[in-house]
């Protein structure tokens with residue numbers, strides 16, 4: 001078809017369209033500026049994690065490799081380096097500060113600049129515009145990432161200070177762990193501010209309106225691998241969306257799959273993939289919300305990469321995630337159980353889903369005598385050997401991370417950017433001017 005013919009055909013089509021389609025039956029066109037923003041952070045989820053998850057998730061009995069939500073929503077990449085003073089490798093605090101404020105700071109900073117002065121966050125700016133705000137995370141709610149979105153401190157380690165400062169955030173929904181940091185006196189103050197305070201996860205379902213603070217664990221929530229429920233992050237996220245969307249001025253919600261990073265620090269590929277699975281599921285919940293509420297933008301990324309995960313190691317061109325699906329609990333839990341039980345070998349083999357041959361048994365017996373950490377680490381090495389997984393560090397690495405987006409404004413995140421750009425773009429999408437709080 002020549003260009004003139006194509007133009008003619010398109011013109012004809014555009015003339016026909018109004019006749020063929022009843023305008024009332026078209027879905028609402030997406031606005032160019034979102035009313036609601038959902039920021040999702042897979043803590044430590046560098047590119048190797050999303051690739052590994054694709055193969056973990058793959059059905060090996062079919063020829064094709066199934067796409068994941070990450071493949072579907074990928075739009076760009078982001079650099080993660082912190083302020084000059086901290087070099088090229090960021091921690092979660094500096095990265096969250098960048099994502100929440102658009103300003104780079106030192107490792108450990110909670111939304112303060114290199115002079116330790118507070119920097120306004122997207123959550124505070126949203127509040128000034130009468131919007132609602134919330135966080136749903138699997139770490140304690142005052143851990144580095146949510147803390148940098150909600151508050152300010154010169155150190156991420158100031159957990160009690162941050163918990164107290166949360167009183168001033170006016171956040172409408174705070175869901176995660178952290179009972180340890182909120183004593184009765186502090187909880188009474190949240191109660192006086194009108195917060196419904198929950199400690200039982202099952203109580204979340206009955207909550208019908210904000211404000212709510214759910215502290216569902218002493219510190220972090222259980223590993224997905226140890227959790228009969230296994231869908232806490234997606235459940236908390238679904239509830240947060242339901243509660244926050246009651247505000248006609250819109251909302252900003254932060255969702256964090258916090259324990260992907262903790263699994264990476266532990267070099268525990270089985271825990272990492274299970275946490276990734278629930279984070280992917282949560283992204284699908286948000287993707288679905290965006291479909292039904294086309295005035296919502298979702299942007300997901302990682303704050304940094306953790307562990308130097310490699311898909312294949314030791315010169316072998318192979319990765320075998322099948323072994324990871326046989327575990328009935330986390331390696332932490334299996335090792336703890338094996339340490340205290342008299343008869344530990346058969347239950348451990350059963351929990352891992354593979355036989356312990358004599359050489360392996362001898363290794364594990366020696367490790368067991370040195371305590372839980374040594375035993376857990378010996379088991380992880382065996383799981384790495386069987387899956388051919390590699391690690392280069394127990395800390396973070398400085399590689400760029402991916403950016404995923406859907407909804408109005410998603411196109412702003414296409415291509416290469418810095419993590420501070422993500423925040424600047426999101427802040428630019430907030431409504432102009434200030435409105436009285438709802």
Ligand SMILES: [Zn+2]
Nearest residue numbers: 044092261306
């Ligand atoms: Zn970390």
